[in-house]
Amino acid sequence: MRPEYIRLPQYIDSRGVLVVCESGAEIDFPIARAFWIVHTPASEWRGGHAHKECHQFLIALHGSLHVVSAHSVYFLNSPFIGLCVPPLNNIKLTHFTPDTVLLALCSHPHDKDDYIYD
Numbered sequence: 001m002r003p004e005y006i007r008l009p010q011y012i013d014s015r016g017v018l019v020v021c022e023s024g025a026e027i028d029f030p031i032a033r034a035f036w037i038v039h040t041p042a043s044e045w046r047g048g049h050a051h052k053e054c055h056q057f058l059i060a061l062h063g064s065l066h067v068v069s070a071h072s073v074y075f076l077n078s079p080f081i082g083l084c085v086p087p088l089n090n091i092k093l094t095h096f097t098p099d100t101v102l103l104a105l106c107s108h109p110h111d112k113d114d115y116i117y118d
């Protein structure tokens with residue numbers, strides 16, 4: 001399976017926008033870990049690996065970046081759209097804007113033995 005964009009539900013009223021992301025609804029896996037990436041210089045990259053079992057759901061909460069896979073380049077620039085990355089997809093995160101805040105929701109705790117670098 002390839003990465004795919006998922007539009008997140010938004011609830012808008014006079015107080016602002018509430019965005020929802022739930023396991024079993026927008027995300028088809030239980031969330032075991034969350035991490036976020038901030039202050040990445042535009043000239044740097046992150047990732048560069050796949051996972052054997054771990055699913056990831058990536059959301060650019062602020063700013064923008066590219067997610068490069070063997071299949072496509074995905075552009076994340078909205079807190080209303082996430083990118084579901086199934087296992088066995090090697091991705092590289094590039095072209096961060098200075099204000100980027102990337103949230104990653106993961107199906108498994110961190111495990112270096114789950115990484116594939118080929």
